[in-house]
Amino acid sequence: MADDTKGFIRKAAQSLVEARYAVALTGAGISTESGISDFRGPSGLWTRHPEADRAAYLYYETFLKNPKSYWTETLSSARGPGLGNLWEAQPNPGHLALAELEKMSLLKCVITQNIDALHEKAGSQRVLAYHGNFMKLRCISCGARYWREEFDLEQLQQEDKLPPRCRRCRGILKSDTVSFGEPIPGDVAAQSLAEAQVCDLMLICGTSAVVYPFASLPAVARERTGVVIIEVNAEPTPLTRDGISDYLIQGKTGEILPAILAEVRRLQTH
Ligand code: NAD
Numbered sequence: 001m002a003d004d005t006k007g008f009i010r011k012a013a014q015s016l017v018e019a020r021y022a023v024a025l026t027g028a029g030i031s032t033e034s035g036i037s038d039f040r041g042p043s044g045l046w047t048r049h050p051e052a053d054r055a056a057y058l059y060y061e062t063f064l065k066n067p068k069s070y071w072t073e074t075l076s077s078a079r080g081p082g083l084g085n086l087w088e089a090q091p092n093p094g095h096l097a098l099a100e101l102e103k104m105s106l107l108k109c110v111i112t113q114n115i116d117a118l119h120e121k122a123g124s125q126r127v128l129a130y131h132g133n134f135m136k137l138r139c140i141s142c143g144a145r146y147w148r149e150e151f152d153l154e155q156l157q158q159e160d161k162l163p164p165r166c167r168r169c170r171g172i173l174k175s176d177t178v179s180f181g182e183p184i185p186g187d188v189a190a191q192s193l194a195e196a197q198v199c200d201l202m203l204i205c206g207t208s209a210v211v212y213p214f215a216s217l218p219a220v221a222r223e224r225t226g227v228v229i230i231e232v233n234a235e236p237t238p239l240t241r242d243g244i245s246d247y248l249i250q251g252k253t254g255e256i257l258p259a260i261l262a263e264v265r266r267l268q269t270h
Contacts, residue, residue: 013263022201029206033254091122094253101124117140132176141171
């Protein structure tokens with residue numbers, strides 16, 4: 001590891017120990033070491049399959065026009081190349097390091113763009129899933145969420161009873177995963193904004209920071225003086241270039257985050 005990387009790791013650990021209210025923001029990059037493709041990294045899904053980008057934008061349109069077709073498509077493999085096996089994926093050392101920092105009361109929450117539920121699997125307790133959780137369904141009328149396994153979707157398909165309906169208000173259910181073009185659910189958007197407005201440290205991990213409104217959260221934190229914003233990413237992002245982050249620790253989240261945790265532990269025992 002380069003000397004300047006080691007220096008930034010020490011600096012980040014010191015800031016975490018001193019922070020009053022630290023939060024983490026994460027993106028697809030933190031899960032690539034768990035075998036889940038990101039979109040825009042060098043081996044990302046859209047880098048390899050540009051047509052998947054366009055298809056993703058049509059998906060929500062299909063839902064609005066015809067929820068039954070959306071569900072039929074979702075239950076078949078007609079959606080084209082996917083992110084990998086989300087059900088089988090396991091958290092990697094990056095997810096585990098964030099969960100441990102929360103357990104040590106040094107991190108208040110993780111706000112993630114990821115839909116893969118790996119922060120929860122790693123043991124993080126306060127996870128705001130900004131773009132939803134693939135294991136859940138959400139009512140588009142009242143916002144109620146259900147575990148996917150509470151519904152036998154294949155059975156509903158066989159009985160020609162798709163789309164599934166909300167048990168509270170009979171509204172139509174879609175996957176909790178927020179599609180391109182779909183508004184961010186109000187509850188998680190408001191909670192995430194409140195975290196960005198209150199934090200004094202933001203640790204941003206594995207995101208290209210180009211998907212809005214998520215990518216505006218660091219700028220919200222930047223508005224206040226004294227807030228420390230650290231990026232851990234494989235490459236520079238608009239946050240790096242526009243000076244929204246104080247510095248970038250360039251490398252893999254699965255290596256840098258455990259190194260920050262180790263340094264935090266060292267500081268706490270000295
Ligand atoms: P992105 O694909 O746009 O960017 C990922 C960033 O992480 C890139 O800058 C890449 O260089 C970097 N990166 C890749 N592997 C890394 C590693 N091991 N360590 C450090 N950095 C690494 O991802 P995004 O910014 O999260 O935006 C993509 C959108 O697509 C999100 O809104 C998300 O909802 C969705 N998505 C989710 C998943 C998932 O749930 N795991 C996967 C793909 C896409």
